[in-house]
Amino acid sequence: MRASYFQYWGKARKDEQQPGEDYHLLPYHCLDVAAVGWWLLDEDRPLTRNLASFLNISPGQLRLIFTFSLMLHDLGKFASAFQHLAEFTGSSLVRHQPKAGYNSRQARHDRLGYFFWLQASRGRHLAGSDIGLKQTDLARVNPALDSLNTLFDVVFGHHGYPIDWGSQPKMMKDYCHESDIDAVCEFIRDCAALLDVEWPEQNMADREWLARLRQISWHLSGLAILSDWIGSDTTFFEYQTGGYTLTEYWLQAKDKAQRALAATELSKPVNVQPFASVQTHFGFSPTPLQAWAESVPLAPGPQLFILEDVTGAGKTEAALTLTHRLLQQGEADGFYFGLPTMATSNAMFSRVAGHYRQMLSVDGGCPSIVLAHGAREMNEHFREALTPTETVDTAYAEGDDTASLYCNHWLADSRKKALLATVGVGTIDQALMAVLPRKHQPLRLLGLHRKILIFDEVHAADTFMFELLDDLLRVHLRQGGSAILLTATLAQRQRERLCRIWQQAAGVTPMLLPEKNDFPLATRVSIERGLEETPVATREAVSRELAVVFVHSEQDCVARILAARKRGDCVVWIRNSVDDAIRAYQMLATQLGSAEALTLFHSRFTLKDRKAIEDKVLAIFGKQGGQAERHGQVLIATQVFQESLDADADLMISDLCPIDDLIQRAGRLHRHIRDQAGNRTDKAQDERPAPMLLVHAPEWQEQPDADWLLSQLPNTEHVYRSPGRLWLGMQVLRRLGAIRMPGEARTLIEAVYGGEALDRMPETLQKKEGHYFGEMRGQAAQAKSQLIEWSKGYNQTSARAWHDDNIEISTRYADREIVQVLILKLDPQGRLQLWAEGEPYALQNSIVKLAKHRFADKLTPLPSQLTAAFDAISQRYRQAKFLQPWLPESDTQFGYSTELGVVQEQ
Secondary structure, three states: OOOHHHHOEEEEOOOOOOOOOOEEEHHHHHHHHHHHHHHHOOOOOHHHHHHHHHHOOOHHHHHHHHHHHHHOOOHHHHOHHHHOOOOOOOOOOOOOOOOOOOOOOOOOHHHHHHHHHHHHHHOOOOOHHHHOOOOOOOOOOOHHHHHHHHHHHHHHOOOOOOOOOOOOHHHHHHHOOHHHHHHHHHHHHHHHHHHOOOOOHHHHOOHHHHHHHHHHHHHHHHHHHHHHHHHOOOOOOOOOOOOOOHHHHHHHHHHHHHHHHHOOOOOOOEEEOOOOOHHHHHOOOOOHHHHHHHHOOOOOOOEEEEEEOOOOOOHHHHHHHHHHHHHHOOOOOEEEEEEOOHHHHHHHHHHHHOOHHHOEEEOOEOOOEEEOOOOOOHHHOOOOOOOOOOOOOOOOEOOEOOHHHHHHHHHHOHHHHOOOOOEEEEEHHHHHHHHOOEOOHHHHHHHHOOEEEEEOOHHHOOHHHHHHHHHHHHHHHHOOOEEEEEEOOOOHHHHHHHHHHHHHHHOOOOOOOOOOOOOOEEEEEEOOOEEEEEEOOOOHHHOEEEEEEEEOOHHHHHHHHHHHHHHOOOEEEEOOOHHHHHHHHHHHHHHHOOOOOEEEEOOOOOHHHHHHHHHHHHHHHEOOOOHHHHOOOEEEEOHHHOOOOOEOEOEEEEEOOOHHHHHHHHOOEOOOOEOOOOOEOOOOOOOOOOOEEEEEOOOOOOOOOOOOOOOOOHHHHHHOOOHHHHHHHHHHHHHHOEEEEOOOHHHHHHHHHOOOHHHHOOHHHHHHHHHHHHHHHHHHHHHHHHOOOHHHOOOHHHOOOOEOOOEEOOOOHHHOOEEEEEEEEEOOOOOEEEOOOOOOOOOHHHEEEEEOOOOHHHOOOOOHHHHHHHHHHHHHOHHHHHOEEEOHHHOOOEEEEOOOEEEEOO
16 A cells, blocks of 8 residues: 655746656655765765764764654655645645745745654654664653754754744644654655664763764754755756656665766765875975975874965965875875955965876866856866756745755855865955854765865954864864865964864873974874974075165155156055945056056955956056056055965055064065066076165154054054054064064064064053953953854754854954955946956856945945846846845945945035
8 A cells, every 4th residue: 555655745847848747756756865875875985984083983873873864854744734835736645724825934844844744753653663772662751762862953944044943832733733753654664664773772872972973963064955956956956746666766765866976976086196296286396485395204094284484475376285294194085275355265276187187087077166256267177066057946934945946056056165175275364164053064074074274364363263273173173174274474372273273182292382483394183293483585586685665645655656656666555445446546546647557455355356457457566467466556456465465566555454464474575586677587586676665654753642643543452452653563573674584484473463562562552452352351251252152963952052153253353244245247238247348157157245334234235126127137047136236226335346446425
């Protein structure tokens, strides 16, 4: 007799143009998803072995337990209220009438699934023996039942959030019919019989084992989300309305899942190419840091590396060398290269994309590499797709989107997809969000499993970000991952903290803290070898002395730029805020009578325009730029210029900023060796006049008043909240008269950030420093309050609240809430279009990231008469519905142009 659960649908066709059956039976869909999980937890995969070993069970046991749990992931769809969301003429599906209609806010199908499980397990509808637990009474709360509930938290939360248990069973009953519970129990029994799960009953009754299960629940939940996405792809899992028993369909589902995973490369083993040498792989002799990286003995297990060296010393290649060797040693399956900003990740991508194929391969081709922001040249370097098609099922109800829609949204956003690829390049933020309670957080954590994290310019982390980095490093170590941190300017207290984090998480005793003050320095922390500090020699070509001269007005800066242009020099002026940069650009354009020789570069451009500006900057100021390109060119930029762009100015002006940032900026002054005309040369010495760094700062005061900085550079004080630290930086630079690297690197940094620096700060600025210190403590507390309590496992109680992931964090606390705004335009016929309409990656290239409170919340909404036109755009680009649309020409307060970016109209 046909089981009653074959009368319930699980997926429905979105439109009449879609071929195949109108619906897919719910038990078949449940088995589709479970079959994907079956292969994702193949017994030979390192992840399966690691998780099983942690639980002290066999990989086969873990595989069966997880697969059985996945078979029940959509139990909530058995509710009659859900079944009434669609009607299929002529079908024999159930049409029981519940007391209440489907309500995605009160009783979404994932929450209904948990209700069904409670009814089955605690209402004596199921006995322990029904699922193979011979010693367990499912009606009584005990550790074994808690273990089962942890597993069902994992699978019922497959839409990206842990489920909310808030609604009372009495209310939930209104959405169900009594026969729905009977069908659920019958389905559970048959799934258990199909798999014949071997439960570790003795372990399950142990509280310590439950704690371990909760720890790995984060990885299992990521696998559940991924399984649901892939198992919902109708390219491989076509709709079936009946004709197969559960056993017959299970064999089909496993075959389909294997083919679906083969199309994604998620199941393909990554092959590591043998490491030879820096000379072999990069084509040049190693710098001292690179020579250390290719020869240092590697310890087994997770390791932390901190590489401190001057700009131009080859830290990127040293990191890739260490990564290659760790991959070869079997310590990782891929890596994620995180940088401070989108612009720097764009620049880094080309360097990594040109090299990673010497490191890794998969059968039949190259492993995926994804840039976390998109780029015009991406097709030249890699296959972007991680899942092959965009199939969409009909939406269930508002607030309850289908798995395929979630999948398309997430994977259409290359920032997120980069975490799942074998090799990803993007911002540090994307990795840090793995430790925040955001939607699909488990996918981020799963994506970083057995990856090497490489973070550049780690000194740029503020207090808020450092708290997140602290937690990420601890979690990453616990899941066996290694990290490589790169910086030219790291304060001793920051290095101590990083080393302490790693040793605490690893349980290293006795704990050792850094002692050496050498620079450059390579620091390595491992479980086997503890803390090791290795001074590294300096390459002669990167040893430099830059004279520092202070200028005290914008007019003086403009005059010096005009004089440099007459000499034919190319100039960069780095401002501390976008508003200051825009104003300086307009001042110079007025003085020159034209903006022809000017370029403005900041963060408030769309990706399309920002990439064009970045290409222009590199063409003029980059390695290949010569006299013809550089002559008389002026760049006005913000912090985006100072990090990881391989650019070179004849003259640089910088607004006064923290000493570590100033050192980074100075690294772009006379970066390349050139002749007198400004052309690249192979000679040992630069032929241009000695470099000079001009620092735009307030007049020096030995005893400054409290508004010493605010009165002249107000935006600088708003960005860098400690005028006392800037005063200390100015003091040491006045004393030394130059930036000498690497010899005085520690002197400069410790003069501002060392333990005795506060004692030298003027009393008039110490009050603001106290406020700043209070803000830092507040930032740290706020960051900590947002962190996940990992020990509670994947459920609602592990965080204060779970949020959507359309608002990002940033490296700067004040701008940590960032909204993706989609810029639109009208064509000559008045039709609504994307800003980058007709270009590759048109949607991604039309996005600008804006501070939520200052800009995004104040933009004029899209005119109502254009709503239908935007809906049409959302049909073409499914991610568009998750972005904030903006038509600048309809906004009277804010505007946008390719020259200035987003501006507030006067």
